[in-house]
Amino acid sequence: MAKNIKTKELTEWNYAPAPESKSIANIAPRYELFIDGGFVKPSSGRYFSTINPATEEKLSEIAEANENDVDKAVKAARKAFTIWSKIPAKERAKYLYRIARMIQERTREFAVIETLDGGKPIKESRDFDVPLAANHFFYYAGWADKLEYAFPGKNPKPLGVAGQIIPWNFPLLMAAWKIAPALACGNTVVLKPAETTSLTALKLAELFRDADLPAGVVNIVTGAGKTGAAIVNHPGIDKIAFTGSTQVGKIIQKAIAGTNKKATLELGGKAANIIFEDAPIDQAVEGVINGIFFNQGHVCCAGSRLFVQESVFSEVIKKLKHRMKSLQVGNPLDKNTDVGAINSKEQYQTICKYLEYGVKDGAEIFFHSCELPKKGYWVRPTLFLNVAQSHRIAQEEIFGPVLAVQTFRTIAEGLEKANNTPFGLSAGVWTDKGSKIFNLTTKLRAGVVWANTYNKFDPTSPFGGYKESGFGREGGLHGLMPYLTF
Amino acid sequence: MKKTTNTLLPISSPTVDQVGVEERCAKFTSRSIKTETKIQGLKMVLSMIDLTTLEGADTPGKVKQLCYKAMHPHDAVSDLPTTAAVCVYPSMVKVAKKELEGSGVKVAAVSTAFPSGQAPLNVKIADTKFALDQGADEIDMVISRGKFLCGEYQFVFDEIAKIKELCGNIRLKVILETGELGSLDDVRKASDIALYAGADFIKTSTGKISPAATMPVTLVMLEAIKDFYFKTNKMRGMKPAGGISTAKSALHYLVMVKETLGEEWLTNEWFRFGASRLANDVLMQIVKQKTGIYHSVDYFSKD
The missing domain is CATH 3.40.605.10 (Aldehyde Dehydrogenase; Chain A, domain 1)
Known part of the structure; x- marks a missing residue:
């Protein structure tokens, strides 16, 4: 008879490497x-x-x-x-x-x-x-x-x-x-x-x-x-x-x-992703992940600033940290990889510089504790909490997998902070209420505003900034x- | 009918964005599951199956065959797990219990006027008591969807709480019949009602209504379980049932559980598949992984 398995003996389940073959890439010397x-x-x-x-x-x-x-x-x-x-x-x-x-x-x-x-x-x-x-x-x-x-x-x-x-x-x-x-x-x-x-x-x-x-x-x-x-x-x-x-x-x-x-x-950009308390929180968290870690954060419209309404702050952060654990970081050719390598040594150094600024300015750092390959340029997906509007990590474009998280209490405050940047490329709004979306999209000074989604592109849709x-x-x-x- | 808002539910359910849920599900299906991960996943799926027969035509003979299959999924392969349980009507519990004695395979009984739930509470109580008296290890109850859709959430909550009271330590799976609920917001609300009323497992479907289990519905239910865990520190189980018939889609469900709840849930204590056809497809894939050859369906027992 087959064995009855009740225990947790099978539960370690990690994805085996699934690399795409390099052989199709015909690169001349x-x-x-x-x-x-x-x-x-x-x-x-x-x-x-x-x-x-x-x-x-x-x-x-x-x-x-x-x-x-x-x-x-x-x-x-x-x-x-x-x-x-x-x-x-x-x-x-x-x-x-x-x-x-x-x-x-x-x-x-x-x-x-x-x-x-x-x-x-x-x-x-x-x-x-x-x-x-x-x-x-x-x-x-x-x-x-x-x-x-x-x-x-x-x-x-x-x-x-x-x-x-x-x-x-x-x-x-x-x-x-x-x-x-x-x-x-x-x-x-x-x-x-x-x-x-x-x-x-x-x-x-x-x-x-x-x-x-x-x-x-x-x-x-x-x-x-x-x-x-x-x-x-x-x-x-x-x-x-x-x-x-x-x-x-x-x-x-x-x-x-x-x-x-x-x-x-x-x-460049320093987009605000704004989560209201009535948002579909799990999908909002997913949108934030996609907004900042897509392409290692090397995206001009990356949602690199997150504004969370205070009433749902702890829930959002808990879920964000939980979700970050399932990000697969590593070999970009692996079909299961979610976050790949930093594009160049120069960019790697830039991101590291901002990580230092964040810590030095007193923000609380959290990162995905994954193992990184020995060779190449890698940055772990990172969050900064307790970020002030005056911190450099909240003001300047980092262009890496680094998210600066802030809170707000009212719509007016959220809007003011979101617009308080020299950039104006994109923004994201997360709420279940349609009227709130339309109210905000007219007031956010950004070329593209996504509602309940992020990083959506289509050839038929114009893209550009303020x-x-x-x-x-x-x-x-x-x-x-x-x-x-x- | 007027929707009542005075419920004793301890929480209000969060909203769900269907587009976002579907996008997330598409990402689970794009995970590449290869080699040892695949073999291990397939075995895990097998060990999580509640092998099910729920037909008016069920006989002791049919149930006995199913029980044998649960204990011996495919004896030509040596190191296979048994399925988690067999799932039958209350009248078949005794037969199944005897067949499965000592195997560790559980007997789950559907109850509370399965599948429609259209019976008064005393009939549902009697139905459940009978199943428990016959020796059922687990009870799969249905919620009153009519009452839910009338907005009588407290009624639904109280009914689940009552059945859980009867079950005591026997694990209770609560079937939401999501195919009749209409929206993911309702799926989420029904999940929260069931979890806070005392469900040990929440289950998508009876298998009698289409659509049965889908990935978006299951994801919303897993998120309800996650929120319940974050709030109470208590783990609860999930059982998608009906409509999952291929090993490939079952592996996508495992990916979803792993990435939504974590690896702690990847055991038949916390995750089950309600299925009748899934087992053979899983066995076929396991044999393929071991031998490199796809056998014809006639090499696997149909019970």
């Missing part, structure tokens, strides 16, 4: 610049390494573009503009649809490379980054031949050459956000990915070549800040689209002052406007 439809060597002859932040292993080396290379790229884009802006709009749409479908076909490869190069969990790159990138191409493909209907009577025309500079937190997705509307409107592009995460943009370049996209329509130049500055300062650029830090955003704003260059800047979080909108109908002249 060296990548050149993608200019005028082909891969070309950088005029400097210099290359820099890109590493896997989870293991510190070198993945490949990437060409460093200087001013000459950027000039070549801009000229190629200018030449291509004369063709691309003239071909029938429905033909442009066909290219974009083709690109979208090809991204879907290569989802696994893009996902694995994104995870290897950036440290984010495979389940995020697989289920979020890559599908959403494809969706942006699909969505803007649809607009390409309907611009007259989007802006009736306004005679929309493309701007020319767009210089696009994107960050390292969602490398492929940000490239899609920028390239898709630009091409749909008839512009051509010079794009620079972030220096720690160039690989998927370069794989995208290969995809453009395979899609027979006309030469020069998209040019990809790799490098660090200097390369970016060369794009911003190039006289042949008609429009700058930048996503990144507020600090660099300000430099760009200064650099283009007095020129005819248009700009959209999507910068104040030091930048200006201009990406996504949706609004996302076409910055790429058109009327």
Whole structure:
């Protein structure tokens, strides 16, 4: 007879490793610049390494573009503009649809490379980054031949050459956000990915070549800040689209002052997630977890400040700590990993600095007591309690898995504290009462306000900020406007 | 009918956001359960099954076969656990009790005018007493859904409290029949009523109404158990019943229990599956994990 098991002898149940195979990731030992439809060597002859932040292993080396290379790229884009802006709009749409479908076909490869190069969990790159990138191409493909209907009577025309500079937190997705509307409107592009995460943009370049996209329509130049500055300062650029830090955003704003260059800047954030006592608490806790630990907190709209109504404070904190225990932290390629590696050594040091500030300023620290891998850059999911509005961890963007928790008593107080920040990108409201949601969404000074959910993105929905979080909108109908002249 | 608000319930139930619950459930199903985790999980599932037959056509012969299956799920594999219990109508308790003697497998009896619960309290009491007299180790009662939907929460509470009083140390599972409750907010409210009225387990369904157990409903009930534990420091059990027929979905339920309540609940003392078809699918997967080969369904006994 079988054994009757009443005791707890079976109850230790941990997830066995379930790593996604690396074999699908076809990474060349060296990548050149993608200019005028082909891969070309950088005029400097210099290359820099890109590493896997989870293991510190070198993945490949990437060409460093200087001013000459950027000039070549801009000229190629200018030449291509004369063709691309003239071909029938429905033909442009066909290219974009083709690109979208090809991204879907290569989802696994893009996902694995994104995870290897950036440290984010495979389940995020697989289920979020890559599908959403494809969706942006699909969505803007649809607009390409309907611009007259989007802006009736306004005679929309493309701007020319767009210089696009994107960050390292969602490398492929940000490239899609920028390239898709630009091409749909008839512009051509010079794009620079972030220096720690160039690989998927370069794989995208290969995809453009395979899609027979006309030469020069998209040019990809790799490098660090200097390369970016060369794009911003190039006289042949008609429009700058930048996503990144507020600090660099300000430099760009200064650099283009007095020129005819248009700009959209999507910068930092310090979003408030506000939980009211009538909220669905368990789902709110889940939303807070998703809001701050998604992509290791490397999200400009991360819900990095939590405001809890005092009457439910202890319950929320207890549940938050309990929920944090089930977060799986570790190998980003493991399909069960919830929190992966910090993107770079530099960012790791920044986060550590803020952890020190928090403790020094007197906030109470709590972290998930998980084991971390020996190699690579890792930060445990962390909460700070007893945070004052004047603490640096409550005021400045940390861009890591670190949540600053504060309390409030009344709606007015919650609102005042939530708006008391130089940023204004996003916010979250958790309450069962619809009227309260509408009341707050009109008063929160943030570009995006989520109600009873967080970190929801869709190509049809505009995204962008207020104040030091930048200006201009990406996504949706609004996302076409910055790429058109009327 | 007018909803009454004067209830003696010690708490008011929190609200539930259905979209958020469904999103969370989708994350449980995306966990990858491989190799030894899978084998161990499958065995755990087997040990948590309340093997069930609840038909008008039940006979002693049918119940005896089921009991044998509970004790010997698949003798070709050596180190398998028994199921946790067999679940039968009160009239079959004696038969099952005799068959299972000394095996450790419990006999659970449904009662209180199962499945509808449409009977006066004295009939429900007599029904339960009979099952207890016959030797039932556990009682699975149904709540009065009609009264619940009229807003007569105190009535529902008192009925559960009364049946628990009869049961004494015998563990009481309270079936909410969530398929008839209409919303997750109601599932949560019914869970709280049952827990505070003295339920040892809360159970989703009778198996006679569709939908039976679903992941969102089970998650809401697990969260009620978690809140009850946080408030009273007392553990309570959960039994999704009906509709879980594959090993894969059963493993997703284990993931949900582990991540919502913790590993302490991963034992048949605190978690059960009410199922009849699930056992064979679990056995098939266990054999597949051990041999690398899927056997045909004809290699597993259908009882």
